[in-house]
Amino acid sequence: xxxxxxxxxxxxxxxxxxxxxxxxWVCEIIWEIGNDKKRFGELQRCIEGCSKxxxxxxxxxxxxxxxxINDKKELKNNIQxxxxxSECGVSLLPIMETMILWSNKHIKCDC
Amino acid sequence: xxxxxxxxxxxxxxxxxxxxxxxxWVCEIIWEIGNDKKRFGELQRCIEGCSKxxxxxxxxxxxxxxxxINDKKELKNNIQxxxxxSECGVSLLPIMETMILWSNKHIKCDC
DNA sequence: CAGAATCCTATGTGATACTG
DNA sequence: CAGTATCACATAGGATTCTG
Numbered sequence: 594x595x596x597x598x599x600x601x602x603x604x605x606x607x608x609x610x611x612x613x614x615x616x617x618w619v620c621e622i623i624w625e626i627g628n629d630k631k632r633f634g635e636l637q638r639c640i641e642g643c644s645k646x647x648x649x650x651x652x653x654x655x656x657x658x659x660x661x662i663n664d665k666k667e668l669k670n671n672i673q674x675x676x677x678x679s680e681c682g683v684s685l686l687p688i689m690e691t692m693i694l695w696s697n698k699h700i701k702c703d704c
Numbered sequence: 705x706x707x708x709x710x711x712x713x714x715x716x717x718x719x720x721x722x723x724x725x726x727x728x729w730v731c732e733i734i735w736e737i738g739n740d741k742k743r744f745g746e747l748q749r750c751i752e753g754c755s756k757x758x759x760x761x762x763x764x765x766x767x768x769x770x771x772x773i774n775d776k777k778e779l780k781n782n783i784q785x786x787x788x789x790s791e792c793g794v795s796l797l798p799i800m801e802t803m804i805l806w807s808n809k810h811i812k813c814d815c
Numbered sequence: 816c817a818g819a820a821t822c823c824t825a826t827g828t829g830a831t832a833c834t835g
Numbered sequence: 836c837a838g839t840a841t842c843a844c845a846t847a848g849g850a851t852t853c854t855g
Contacts, residue, residue, distance in 0.1 A: 605732070606808050608731065611731045615722050615725060687802075691798075696717030700717060
């Protein structure tokens with residue numbers, strides 16, 4: 594249901610990437626599997642506050658966009674589903690690093 | 705109504721900035737006034753498809769976040785309201801440039 | 816364990832009309 | 836011209852339950 598096509602029709606490159614990185618949980622997901630592949634359950638535990646439904650939804654979105662890759666293995670009586678970044682996904686990491694640097698400079702800590 | 709506070713409470717720097725750049729029209733707005741200040745009407749004409757309501761809403765959001773600055777002058781019988789980037793806003797431009805570069809590499813042109 | 820399917824609500828967003 | 840207000844609808848997103 595996620596409108597990958599809509600996104601691709603955005604010929605504006607700014608819209609294209611901000612529609613990806615701006616989606617809820619997407620940055621967190623990319624960041625979490627940036628270092629090492631993770632299983633679905635692990636991710637769920639890492640990313641606090643993200644419902645299972647949203648996690649699945651956004652992972653699918655990232656897979657459709659070629660940013661995340663999913664491997665499934667059938668074990669005895671359950672499934673092991675792991676997620677990791679594609680080359681394309683990995684190339685987002687340096688951008689996200691500069692984003693983090695910017696935030697840390699400009700976040701006003703009111704806590 | 706816009707939850708600036710919610711955003712500030714996001715102690716996660718990735719959430720912080722992606723909540724800004726991911727908002728609809730925000731990237732376009734920042735980009736459009738990146739080079740030179742623009743009046744409200746100019747902006748409206750630049751950013752196709754953005755309703756007046758949304759434009760105002762997102763501009764206010766950016767002002768609250770210290771990214772955009774607004775100057776108002778009273779002319780004879782109307783108001784001249786111009787918008788431009790704060791220093792903080794300007795510091796977003798290089799990040800957005802790398803975002804554009806990434807997009808141009810990875811956008812799959814289906815048109 | 817990983818995922819699918821429903822239901823339900825809050826929020827986002829467009830269209831339109833109004834104001835100084 | 837710049838901004839406000841209101842309605843009406845679409846989408847996002849949480850909670851919960853079900854399946855192999």
